[in-house]
Amino acid sequence: xxxATPVTPAVSLAPSRRERLPGRxxxxxxxxAFILLLCLVSLPITLGEGALGYKVQxxxxxxSAPAANLGGFFGYDMLGRSIxxxxxxxxxxxxxxxLAAAAIAVVxxxxxxxxxGYKGGWIDATLMRAVDILYGLPYILLVILFKIGLEPPLxxxxxxxxxxxxxxxxxxxxxxxxxxxxxxxxxxxxxLREMPFIEACRAMGIPETRIFIKHILPNLIGPITVYATxxxxxxxxxxxxxxxLGVGVRPPLPTWGSLASEGVAALSPIKFYWWMLLFPCLxxxxxxxxxxxxxxxxxxxxxxxxxxxKL
Amino acid sequence: xxxxxxxxxxxxxxxxxxxxxxxxxxxxxAPGDPFSNDRNIDxxxxxxxxxxxxxxxxxxxxxxxPLELLTTGNFGDSLQYKEWTVNDIIEDSLPVSMTLGLxxxxxxxxxxxxxxxxxxxxxxGFVDWASLSIAxxxxxLPSFVVAALLLMLSATDALRGVFAVGRFEKPIDLIxxxxxxxxxxxxxxxxxxxxxxxDVLSSDFVRTARAKGLSKSMVVWKHCLRNAxxxxxxxxxxxxxxxxxxxxxxEKVFNIPGLGQHFINSVLNRDQTLILGVVMVYSxxxxxxxLAVDVLYGIVDPRIRVGGxx
Numbered sequence: 161x162x163x164a165t166p167v168t169p170a171v172s173l174a175p176s177r178r179e180r181l182p183g184r185x186x187x188x189x190x191x192x193a194f195i196l197l198l199c200l201v202s203l204p205i206t207l208g209e210g211a212l213g214y215k216v217q218x219x220x221x222x223x224s225a226p227a228a229n230l231g232g233f234f235g236y237d238m239l240g241r242s243i244x245x246x247x248x249x250x251x252x253x254x255x256x257x258x259l260a261a262a263a264i265a266v267v268x269x270x271x272x273x274x275x276x277g278y279k280g281g282w283i284d285a286t287l288m289r290a291v292d293i294l295y296g297l298p299y300i301l302l303v304i305l306f307k308i309g310l311e312p313p314l315x316x317x318x319x320x321x322x323x324x325x326x327x328x329x330x331x332x333x334x335x336x337x338x339x340x341x342x343x344x345x346x347x348x349x350x351x352l353r354e355m356p357f358i359e360a361c362r363a364m365g366i367p368e369t370r371i372f373i374k375h376i377l378p379n380l381i382g383p384i385t386v387y388a389t390x391x392x393x394x395x396x397x398x399x400x401x402x403x404x405l406g407v408g409v410r411p412p413l414p415t416w417g418s419l420a421s422e423g424v425a426a427l428s429p430i431k432f433y434w435w436m437l438l439f440p441c442l443x444x445x446x447x448x449x450x451x452x453x454x455x456x457x458x459x460x461x462x463x464x465x466x467x468x469x470k471l
Numbered sequence: 472x473x474x475x476x477x478x479x480x481x482x483x484x485x486x487x488x489x490x491x492x493x494x495x496x497x498x499x500x501a502p503g504d505p506f507s508n509d510r511n512i513d514x515x516x517x518x519x520x521x522x523x524x525x526x527x528x529x530x531x532x533x534x535x536x537p538l539e540l541l542t543t544g545n546f547g548d549s550l551q552y553k554e555w556t557v558n559d560i561i562e563d564s565l566p567v568s569m570t571l572g573l574x575x576x577x578x579x580x581x582x583x584x585x586x587x588x589x590x591x592x593x594x595x596g597f598v599d600w601a602s603l604s605i606a607x608x609x610x611x612l613p614s615f616v617v618a619a620l621l622l623m624l625s626a627t628d629a630l631r632g633v634f635a636v637g638r639f640e641k642p643i644d645l646i647x648x649x650x651x652x653x654x655x656x657x658x659x660x661x662x663x664x665x666x667x668x669x670d671v672l673s674s675d676f677v678r679t680a681r682a683k684g685l686s687k688s689m690v691v692w693k694h695c696l697r698n699a700x701x702x703x704x705x706x707x708x709x710x711x712x713x714x715x716x717x718x719x720x721x722e723k724v725f726n727i728p729g730l731g732q733h734f735i736n737s738v739l740n741r742d743q744t745l746i747l748g749v750v751m752v753y754s755x756x757x758x759x760x761x762l763a764v765d766v767l768y769g770i771v772d773p774r775i776r777v778g779g780x781x
Contacts, residue, residue: 295709296490296754300719301746304738305497393611400613404720405735417613424619441616448611 182461188454195447199251206249235435238426243419243439250414251443254396257330257415258451261395262388264334269341270384276342277349278372288346291339299336303398304407306332325410329402333395341387348383352376382462389455393448400444416444475769479762487754491537494750498743499533524550524744536744546748551740557748560733565752568717568729574645575652576707576714583657584696584703587664591672591699592691602661609658618651618724648725652718656710660703668699701772708764712756716749 234243276287294302307328314324352358353376361371400417402408404424409415423437512520524547525535536547546557586606590599625634625647635644671677672695680690717731730749737745 293486293489293493296486296757297494297750298734298753300734301494301738301750302497304735308738309500397611397613401615401720404613404615405739407739420613420616424615427619427623437616441612444613445608445611449607452607452610 182457184453184457185461188450188452188457191450192447192454195251195443195450196255199248199255202245202248203252206245206252234439235433237422237436238433243435246414246419247416247440247443250416250419250440251447253326253409253413254399254416254444255392255447257333257399258392258396260330261334261337261398262391264331265338265341265391266384266388268335269338269387270345270380272338273342273345274349274372274376274380277346278353278376284346287342291342294336295339299398300401302336303332303402304405306335307407322410322413326413329399329409333398333402336398337391337395341384341391344383344387345380348380349376352379382458386455386459386462389451389458393451393455396444396448416440416447420444476762476766479765483755483758483762486758487751490754491540491747491751494747495533495537495743498741498746524548536747546751547744549742549745551737551742551745557744560745561730561748561752564717564728564730564733567727568722568731569715571645571648571652571721571727571729572711572715572717574649576656576711578649579653579656579660579710579714580703580707582653583660584664584700586657587661587703588668588691588696588699590661590665591668592687594669599665603665606658606661609654614651614655614718615720615724617654618648618721621647621651622724648721648727651724652714652721656714659706659710663702663706664699667702668695671695671699674698697771701768704764704767704771708760709757712753712760716753716756 234247237243237246272287272291276284310328310331311324314328315321318324318327358371358375361375366374396416399408399415400420403415403418404421408418411418419440420437423433423440426433426436525531539545539547544558546561549555549557549560552560586602590602593599624630633643634647635641672691677690677695680694681687685694717729717734719731719735721727722729722731730752733745733749734753736742737749
């Protein structure tokens with residue numbers, strides 16, 4: 161057994177190469193990739209002023225386009241804007257929020273988890289108590305407080321309330337998403353630290369930093385990937401909740417969450433604008449389902465015990 | 472075991488104190504002022520308000536409320552709901568949220584564990600596929616959409632008169648908000664149960680139990696479930712704390728006078744005393760439920776005896 165490619169019971173990084181990827185990963189991954197691509201490619205159109213754009217003159221529009229009907233592709237909303245265009249632009253923003261949160265979770269969570277797990281002792285105790293306490297606070301309170309606190313300085317910095325609002329949203333959701341990652345990474349490091357191959361590395365006199373980078377970090381990529389994948393859907397859902405509260409993305413920019421909450425607001429037994437709710441929700445649900453499929457599939461795929469379970 | 476409980480119980484006030492200080496700082500540092508948010512108020516009125524709420528200076532504000540809490544157990548007056556103390560607000564709304572939350576958690580736990588177990592036993596079959604999809608939909612739809620659709624349902628002709636729409640009067644009115652509230656935890660519980668059940672089903676003692684002639688349902692529900700329940704238990708602690716302290720969305724959509732609304736409104740109103748009140752209630756719930764879960768862990772799985780006892 162070579163020390164460079166340790167296979168640990170915790171997470172095996174080397175599922176046999178010839179094994180076919182499970183359907184869930186292929187399905188989830190391709191659906192997410194397709195939706196993301198669609199949103200990105202249509203960005204020049206949806207950001208523009210045409211029929212699908214969001215920067216339409218309201219006065220002109222009310223006269224020219226029939227408000228809230230099911231013409232066109234996905235129908236129009238109360239202001240006569242195309243739901244399709246807003247769904248695509250909203251998708252770009254929602255997915256960016258999810259990816260930003262995942263990126264922050266990976267960087268911050270992994271760093272804290274690694275340090276806590278590897279250093280141990282009082283550093284571990286302090287960091288993990290801090291994580292516990294942040295867990296103990298209602299996260300929505302933290303998000304709103306971050307938003308309130310960060311928005312004014314960032315507005316001054318960027319000179320645009322719209323940009324500042326988006327950046328704050330990315331940061332606020334990201335800053336509450338790293339806690340689980342920190343715990344998972346710490347747990348992995350704790351079990352890896354006691355593995356015979358790490359002990360062997362120490363006995364061979366390999367410097368600590370090298371053990372860390374060459375032998376511990378590669379074994380963490382599995383769980384980090386899985387939890388990063390699962391952070392994206394939960395961040396998108398958190399944004400939709402913030403939109404429902406009215407503290408999400410600033411209109412007229414849409415997100416799937418704000419479109420869904422506009423759809424909910426337009427629900428009424430008298431006239432049923434179902435397309436305003438259905439299409440954003442359908443896109444949101446498909447994306448979140450696929451991301452969850454992808455994350456679960458990755459977890460099962462990277463789980464070395466899966467072969468045992470088949471017996 | 473008793474030693475562990477005493478030790479953990481002693482930690483509770485300490486952790487609560489730290490959370491109190493952190494929340495206080497967060498609520499204080501956040502820009503905005505509970506006294507001057509909308510109109511231009513007469514400076515004399517403003518000074519009067521500040522005096523009434525002990526906010527003439529940050530120092531006084533910082534010391535008055537913790538001392539008041541320690542000596543009398545009061546969080547002080549709400550800064551936004553005039554003539555209400557924070558304790559009144561919590562005493563009024565917490566029981567409502569707890570009733571609804573308890574109902575939702577019972578539905579979520581019973582259905583979640585049942586569905587998850589069935590899915591694991593019939594792995595790869597229709598039940599597995601269908602329950603997994605429903606569980607994922609439960610996690611993938613924002614709760615406000617589910618709640619609003621259920622509310623619409625209660626307003627249709629077919630259900631006329633069964634539920635009070637947008638009001639909260641009879642016990643039967645709990646059903647729809649309870650369902651809306653239970654969907655997400657149910658989905659998580661079903662997934663957790665399925666995964667850990669699959670793990671347990673492949674272990675040796677299951678084969679032994681089957682080999683000595685025990686019926687399949689006996690093995691699954693009596694022997695396996697007890698082992699498979701541990702991950703569910705550790706999820707149940709925080710989930711119950713969140714659910715029992717109320718959900719903003721469900722309470723807003725169904726117009727229920729619970730505690731959940733205050734989590735959001737207090738922050739948006741900069742109602743600092745109320746923020747502290749609800750956060751402390753929430754944190755106390757989280758701590759107590761986590762402790763309860765740890766104790767239950769030892770009861771369900773005697774191999775786990777944290778803290779010494781041999």
